[in-house]
Amino acid sequence: xxxxxxxxxxxxxxxxxxxxxxxxxxxxxxxxxxxxxxxxxxxxxxxxxxxxxxxxxxxxxxxxxxxxxxxxxxxxxxxxxxxxxxxxxxxxxxxxxxxxxxxxxxxxxxxxxxxxxxxxxxxxxxxxxxxxxxxxxxxxxx
Numbered sequence: 565x566x567x568x569x570x571x572x573x574x575x576x577x578x579x580x581x582x583x584x585x586x587x588x589x590x591x592x593x594x595x596x597x598x599x600x601x602x603x604x605x606x607x608x609x610x611x612x613x614x615x616x617x618x619x620x621x622x623x624x625x626x627x628x629x630x631x632x633x634x635x636x637x638x639x640x641x642x643x644x645x646x647x648x649x650x651x652x653x654x655x656x657x658x659x660x661x662x663x664x665x666x667x668x669x670x671x672x673x674x675x676x677x678x679x680x681x682x683x684x685x686x687x688x689x690x691x692x693x694x695x696x697x698x699x700x701x702x703x704x705x706x
Contacts, residue, residue: 573600574607591610591611591612593611593614593648593652594611594612594613596611596614596620597619601623601626604633605668605675609668611634613628613634631664631671632671633655633668634654637651
């Protein structure tokens with residue numbers, strides 16, 4: 565799918581076609597703005613990076629260094645359609661992109677695990693505030 569203008573990124577990144585754990589493999593092509601990069605990482609979608617200016621080149625480097633994306637090679641600051649197609653193919657289909665797809669899923673899983681741990685910890689603290697330390701000790705014993 566190609567969208568011109570504003571796109572509902574979260575909805576797109578959550579779409580089953582971007583789920584790289586099954587037979588269907590998808591990816592996210594973007595300029596590597598901070599929000600879109602984080603959203604793709606959180607949802608485990610590999611990134612084809614096409615930075616233009618400001619923070620985007622640094623964010624693209626981070627995406628590549630984290631192993632969750634590939635940056636499109638450009639000549640004289642211009643993107644060539646062949647290079648864009650090559651990078652997308654690598655990220656989404658080719659065997660050489662397997663590590664990127666795998667790393668995207670792994671990092672996403674770690675983020676979600678951490679979030680669950682933090683939510684559990686916050687819930688336990690709230691229980692302690694309401695019922696005192698004894699409640700937490702009893703729950704841990706269960």
